[in-house]
Amino acid sequence: MKNLVLVINPGSTSTKISVFNLNGEEIKNEVIRHAPQEIAKFARVADQHDFRSKSIHNFLSSNSISEENLAFIVGRGGFLKPIQSGTWVVNDKMLEDLKIAARGEHASNLGAIIAYDIAKRNNIKAYIVDPIVVDELDDVARLTGFPEIERTSVFHALNQKAVARKAAQKIGIEYTEGNFIIAHLGGGTTVGAHRKGKVVDVNNGIYGEGPISPERSGTTPVEDIVNLCYSGKYDKPTILKKIHGKGGIYAHLGTSDMREVVKESKAGNTKFKLVLDSMLYQVSKEIGAMSAALDGKVDAxxxxxxxxxxxxxxxxIKNRVEFIAKFLVFPGEDEMDALFKGAVLSVHGKAPLNEYV
Known part of the structure; x- marks a missing residue:
C-alpha cells in the first residue's frame, strides 16, 4: 500500500531523512552526519550521489521501510534558475541544470536528483518545494550601481516561508494578508521582507550580501575587496572562500561555533563580544532596512x-527592533515538515504543481 512519503534534505555535512504517513505524522527520521574528510573526497557535489544514496537506502532498510510503500518523494531544491514559490515536479530539465551546476555547487542540488532516482524505479513522482532560488523580488530591489550586475534572490526560502506562515497564524491572520520580516540565522543569514505572501526583498546570504554571519562576510566595501583581489596575495577560490565558507565570525575568531562565541562573550572575552555584538547589530540594521521595503507597515x-x-x-536583536512590530522567535528550522506539507497541498490539488522549463 502506497501510504508513505519520503523526504530528503541534503546539507553540506549531513543528510536529513524523514518518512511521513499521508495523515501528516512523521513516523521515522534521522540526521546522518558525514565527516568532512568523507565529503572532501569528492571533487563536485554531484559526485556524492552514490555515497548519499547508500545512506538513504541503509536508513530505509534498517527501519524496515519498503520503497514499494512510497506514494511520492520530496527533495530539497537546489541552485536552479530563479523560480516562483511553490511545489515543482522534478523533470529532466531540472535534473540537467542541477547536475551541471551552472548556477552553483550546493549540497541541496542532490535533493531532487536522489529523490528522482528512487521515484523512477518505483514509478512514482518526485517533487521539490520552495528551493533557495525562489524569486519574488520587486523590480526596484533588483538594480545595483553596475548595469552588468543584478541583485538575485538566494535565501532560506523554505524555512522563511514556513516561519512566516507560523507567524501569521500566531497573530491571527493569513500569510497572504500580512507583512512580515523573517530573519533566518544560521551559518549564513538572510533577512526577508514578506509582503502579502511574496518575498519582495531579501539579502543574498550566499554571495556576501547583508549582515556578517558565522561563515559569511556580509556586505563589505567593494573597493577594498577589489584591492584584495589585485594584491597578488589571493587567488579567486581563496577570495570566494573569504566571502562564504571562511568569512564573517570565522575570519575574525577562527571558529564558527556560535556556542563557543556566546560562551566566551559572556565570560568577558572582549574581542569575542565585539564581533558577536557587531553581527547582531548588523542583523538588526538589516531588519530595519526591510521595514522600509514594506513602507513601515509590518505585522510581525x-x-x-x-x-x-x-x-x-x-x-x-529584540531590543533594537521591537519598536517596529511584534517580535516572535521560532528557534531551529522545520524544513522536513515544510517540504512534506508543501508537496501534499499540491498533490491534493489545493496548490499548483509547477513544471520546470
Missing part, C-alpha cells in the same frame, strides 16, 4: 534558524 518580525535558540542573540 520573526527570528528563526539554529542561532535563535540562544537568548543572548534574540534578546539583543
Amino acid at each position: 518580525i520573526a527570528i528563526t534558524g539554529g542561532l535563535a535558540f540562544e537568548p543572548y542573540i534574540t534578546d539583543s
Whole structure:
C-alpha cells in the first residue's frame, strides 16, 4: 500500500531523512552526519550521489521501510534558475541544470536528483518545494550601481516561508494578508521582507550580501575587496572562500561555533563580544532596512534558524527592533515538515504543481 512519503534534505555535512504517513505524522527520521574528510573526497557535489544514496537506502532498510510503500518523494531544491514559490515536479530539465551546476555547487542540488532516482524505479513522482532560488523580488530591489550586475534572490526560502506562515497564524491572520520580516540565522543569514505572501526583498546570504554571519562576510566595501583581489596575495577560490565558507565570525575568531562565541562573550572575552555584538547589530540594521521595503507597515518580525535558540542573540536583536512590530522567535528550522506539507497541498490539488522549463 502506497501510504508513505519520503523526504530528503541534503546539507553540506549531513543528510536529513524523514518518512511521513499521508495523515501528516512523521513516523521515522534521522540526521546522518558525514565527516568532512568523507565529503572532501569528492571533487563536485554531484559526485556524492552514490555515497548519499547508500545512506538513504541503509536508513530505509534498517527501519524496515519498503520503497514499494512510497506514494511520492520530496527533495530539497537546489541552485536552479530563479523560480516562483511553490511545489515543482522534478523533470529532466531540472535534473540537467542541477547536475551541471551552472548556477552553483550546493549540497541541496542532490535533493531532487536522489529523490528522482528512487521515484523512477518505483514509478512514482518526485517533487521539490520552495528551493533557495525562489524569486519574488520587486523590480526596484533588483538594480545595483553596475548595469552588468543584478541583485538575485538566494535565501532560506523554505524555512522563511514556513516561519512566516507560523507567524501569521500566531497573530491571527493569513500569510497572504500580512507583512512580515523573517530573519533566518544560521551559518549564513538572510533577512526577508514578506509582503502579502511574496518575498519582495531579501539579502543574498550566499554571495556576501547583508549582515556578517558565522561563515559569511556580509556586505563589505567593494573597493577594498577589489584591492584584495589585485594584491597578488589571493587567488579567486581563496577570495570566494573569504566571502562564504571562511568569512564573517570565522575570519575574525577562527571558529564558527556560535556556542563557543556566546560562551566566551559572556565570560568577558572582549574581542569575542565585539564581533558577536557587531553581527547582531548588523542583523538588526538589516531588519530595519526591510521595514522600509514594506513602507513601515509590518505585522510581525520573526527570528528563526539554529542561532535563535540562544537568548543572548534574540534578546539583543529584540531590543533594537521591537519598536517596529511584534517580535516572535521560532528557534531551529522545520524544513522536513515544510517540504512534506508543501508537496501534499499540491498533490491534493489545493496548490499548483509547477513544471520546470
